[in-house]
Amino acid sequence: MEKKYRELNDEYGDVVYLNALGQPMLVLGTHAAAVDLLEKRSALYSDRAYSPMVDLGGFDWVLTLLRYGSRWRRHRRMFHQYFNPNVVTKYRPVQRAGVAQFLSRLLSTPEELREHIRHLFAATIVRITYGFDVREKDDDYVQMAEKGIAAFSSLLVPGKYLVELFPALRHLPAWFPGCRFKREASDARAVVQGVCCVPWARAITAMREGSSRASMASALLERISSLVGEEAIEEEDIARNTVAVAYAAGADTTLASIQAFFLAMALFPEAQKKAQAELDAVVGSHRLPDFSDEPALPYVLIEDDNYRGYHIPKGTVVIPNVWAFSRNETRYVNADEFKPERFLADGGCLDPEVLDPAEYAFGYGRRICPGRHFAQSSLFLIVASVLHTLSISAPLDENGAPKKLEAKMTSGLISYPEPFECDIKSRGIWVEGLVRSNAENAEAREASEVITQ
Helix, strand or coil: CHHHHHHHHHHHCCEEEEEECCEEEEEECCHHHHHHHHHCCCCCCCCCCCCHHHHHCCCCCCHHHCCCCHHHHHHHHHHHHHHCHHHHHHHHHHHHHHHHHHHHHHHHCHHHHHHHHHHHHHHHHHHHHCCCCCCCCCCHHHHHHHHHHHHHHHHCCCCCCHHHCCHHHHHCCCCCCCCHHHHHHHHHHHHHHHHHHHHHHHHHHHHHHCCCCCCHHHHHHHHHCCCCHHHHHHHHHHHHHHHHHHHHHHHHCCHHHHHHHHHHHHHCHHHHHHHHHHHHHHHCCCCCCCHHHHHHCCCCCCCCEEECCEEECCCCEEEECHHHHCCCCCCCCCCCCCCHHHHECCCCCECCCCCCCHHHHCCCHHHCCCCHHHHHHHHHHHHHHHHHHEEEECCECCCCCECCCCCCECCCCCCCECCCCCEEEECCHHHHHHHHHHHHHHHHHHHHCCCCC
8 A cells, every 4th residue: 555655645745635435544655744743743643543443353452552542641651661761771681682692593593583583572572571581482472472463463454344444343243244354353352362461460470479570560560569449450451551562562573674684684795794894893803792882883633633724634544654755765866775875974974964764664743652762772783793793695596696585575564574585604703602602691691680670
């Protein structure tokens, strides 16, 4: 749909009004229009359209899907307490440990790249949110989060089910012709409720037994223990939901970014070499990159509104076409080409005149991703550490020539690169010892630096 939306914007302008069977929609084709409405008028554009599939699928506790109001604000406030820029720095020991072990696994079994990426994100976020350790393979919490995100991505695609246009269909029995959506929603509900409740129940048990480790859940349970009655019940409901959102999102959504990174490096070796040269100069061969290196490594509407003379009725679903923003030829010349240097000025620093994709990738206004600070710091450390120690390339065919790779993405609310192969090798004899020693000491270092609540 994003390509069709761009065609509409190209033909009719960067603000296009549509009416889809009675549902007013506004497609925003530029970052500037999105900022004008979703940032500068965020008080008007912070609601979510009602979706029967949210309730049927059991997603009514997910922060990003809550209607705008006091319940949303309480969830958002609690999430912000644990993922604001000042607090996320306290999670760095866990992030460092996860990356060190990730590099070690890649050296041992590079062919299991996707499994190692899954484990990295799941182990890091589960440790931070619940204080649990994650098994290297076939871990219940990894699989649970993946199934939950898959259900989210599949069931909540706008316009996929007729019940979105005719909500009364939700009252028909599941066996009735055309009610496949009820069966699929029922299957998803069991998975989604498990994501929310199963790890939380284990965290409560650990607190009672005195075996819990410092985490987001343990801090919240400690706070709730001093409350009584209805207040305690409400606070626990919000706490359980908030921790589960952090767990599910952190365990799987950033998976796509790192998979895309490995694919890009295999497709564009020259860009990889430029980044590695910069890392060699800044970091050297005696340590892994750290967060402190980042500065040196640049390489729905609540009431009626009017905008540019157009009347936008209450209840309009506003769609910022982020896909089109990233391919705006006015901002990015030859936007479909992989050119990381487009974001750099002549001196090698980030060019403030070029729009940073982070300005639109995480959303806008009051609905902007609350976990973006943690996500960005995690992505930086992973990318820098991988580039510093490993070489990524396209695999060779039977004639010794590099196989042709294609950058194809899956469809859904969350897009992932389609399965691909790449070769991953050490960059030098110094890498093995550095990576192994960091991995061996990672758990001990992380345990000595307790997450401050």
